[in-house]
Each structure stands twice: as C-alpha cells, then as structure tokens.
Amino acid sequence: MSQLSVIIITLNEAGNIGACLDSVAFADEVIVVDSGSSDATVAIAQAKGARVTVTTDWPGFGPQKSRALALATKPWVLSLDADERVPESLAREIQVAMAREDAAAYAIPRLTQFCGEWIRHCGWTPDYVLRLFRRDAARFSADLVHEQVLVDAGGTQRLGSSLLHYSYPTPQTYWRKLEQYSRAWALQRHRQGQQTSMARAVFSGLFAFVRSYVARLGFLDGAMGFAVCVMQAQAAYGKYFELYCLNRQHERKTA
Numbered sequence: 001m002s003q004l005s006v007i008i009i010t011l012n013e014a015g016n017i018g019a020c021l022d023s024v025a026f027a028d029e030v031i032v033v034d035s036g037s038s039d040a041t042v043a044i045a046q047a048k049g050a051r052v053t054v055t056t057d058w059p060g061f062g063p064q065k066s067r068a069l070a071l072a073t074k075p076w077v078l079s080l081d082a083d084e085r086v087p088e089s090l091a092r093e094i095q096v097a098m099a100r101e102d103a104a105a106y107a108i109p110r111l112t113q114f115c116g117e118w119i120r121h122c123g124w125t126p127d128y129v130l131r132l133f134r135r136d137a138a139r140f141s142a143d144l145v146h147e148q149v150l151v152d153a154g155g156t157q158r159l160g161s162s163l164l165h166y167s168y169p170t171p172q173t174y175w176r177k178l179e180q181y182s183r184a185w186a187l188q189r190h191r192q193g194q195q196t197s198m199a200r201a202v203f204s205g206l207f208a209f210v211r212s213y214v215a216r217l218g219f220l221d222g223a224m225g226f227a228v229c230v231m232q233a234q235a236a237y238g239k240y241f242e243l244y245c246l247n248r249q250h251e252r253k254t255a
C-alpha cells in the first residue's frame with residue numbers, strides 16, 4: 001500500500017492545528033513547518049505526533065511549502081493548511097486514489113465556511129485545489145502568495161469528496177488575511193514590473209462583485225453570500241490599490 005506524507009505550514013495556528021492533525025491520523029507521517037509561532041502551535045503539533053521544524057524567516061508561501069515538501073519522505077504528499085480538515089469520506093478516497101495510482105496528482109473540491117455558514121456559491125464552490133500528488137512528480141511554484149502545485153510528470157484527476165475549509169470564523173479573520181495576501185500579491189507584481197492605475201483598482205472591485213454575486217449566484221447564499229461578495233470586491237480592489245501605491249512610491253523615488 002502506498003504511503004502518505006502530510007505537510008502543513010503554520011504561524012500562530014493553535015486554534016486550528018489540533019483538529020487538522022486529528023483529521024489526518026491515517027497518514028504515515030505529518031510534517032509541520034512553523035515560521036515562529038508565539039502561541040502553542042508547535043507544542044500542540046508535537047503532542048499530536050507531527051515532526052515539527054521551526055524557521056526563523058518568512059520567504060513567502062511557495063518557498064515555505066517547498067521547505068516542507070523537501071522534508072517529506074513518503075511517495076505521496078497531501079498539502080494542507082491548518083484551517084482545513086479531511087473528513088472520513090475524503091480520507092478513504094485519498095487512500096483508494098494512492099493505491100490505484102492512475103494519476104500523478106489529484107485536485108480536491110474544497111467547501112469553505114464563512115462566519116459559521118457554508119458558502120455554496122459566490123465562486124467558492126466547487127473550489128478545486130490540487131493538494132494530493134506524487135512527491136517525485138510535482139513541486140510548488142515560488143510565488144509569495146497564491147502558490148501552485150506544478151505537476152512535472154503524469155496526469156491530473158479530480159476527487160469527489162470535499163476538503164473542509166474553516167478559514168473565516170469571524171470578519172476580523174478575513175480582513176487580516178486580506179491585508180496579508182493583498183500586500184504579498186502587490187509586492188510580487190511590483191517586483192515583476194507590473195503597472196496599474198486607480199481606475200483598474202476600482203473596475204476590478206466592481207467586476208468582482210458582479211461576477212460573484214450575479215454570475216456565480218452569490219445571492220443564493222443569502223446575507224452571508226452578499227457579505228462574501230462585498231469582501232471579494234474589497235479584495236480585488238485592495239490588491240490593485242496596494243500595487244498602485246507601490247508604483248507611485250517607486251516613481252517618487254526615481255523622479
């Protein structure tokens with residue numbers, strides 16, 4: 001039977017890591033790479049049997065996940081975030097897929113909860129994320145944020161059972177992540193030389209709302225669906241506004 005490594009990167013995830021690790025008790029090894037948590041994340045992970053490595057810097061999501069992948073020793077790898085859970089139905093499907101080995105990587109549908117309610121539209125469902133792959137067939141991109149699994153050899157298929165994502169228990173959680181991701185996205189694009197304008201930022205926000213609320217049926221999720229769509233509009237506007245500000249700062253320095 002094929003063996004599985006689970007890899008997770010963390011920072012101050014004491015409220016999540018225990019339940020996440022409990023959900024992957026079927027794995028042959030669990031590796032946690034922590035970037036200097038000030039809470040009990042490391043202690044909880046170690047108590048649950050994970051192999052924990054603590055790093056002193058933060059190179060970005062892609063490079064940090066590459067560090068975790070480099071520590072994996074089993075033929076198959078499942079990459080998770082600390083706020084995700086693998087239900088029993090998905091665990092069984094993962095085990096069957098590894099034994100079947102008819103693909104080198106598998107995308108998993110993800111169901112996300114926002115403020116205690118599952119969001120089934122808004123472009124959030126189905127949200128396929130490529131997380132299960134053969135260790136010798138794939139790698140992570142070097143992106144600072146929104147990193148991807150790049151499959152170098154073999155095909156990719158989809159699993160049917162959902163990965164559960166408890167990413168946004170409160171609006172404050174969303175805003176914190178929005179700020180972090182917007183800044184990282186804008187910094188990466190600025191380093192690549194991308195330019196933008198305030199008009200692009202405004203249009204991106206408006207377009208994101210219409211797409212998620214109307215085209216992607218966000219209105220069917222009721223009040224929480226409306227809230228999600230508004231926040232997605234803010235996210236789209238915010239990342240381009242961050243890039244716009246970086247562009248302006250660079251122009252002033254070089255003027």
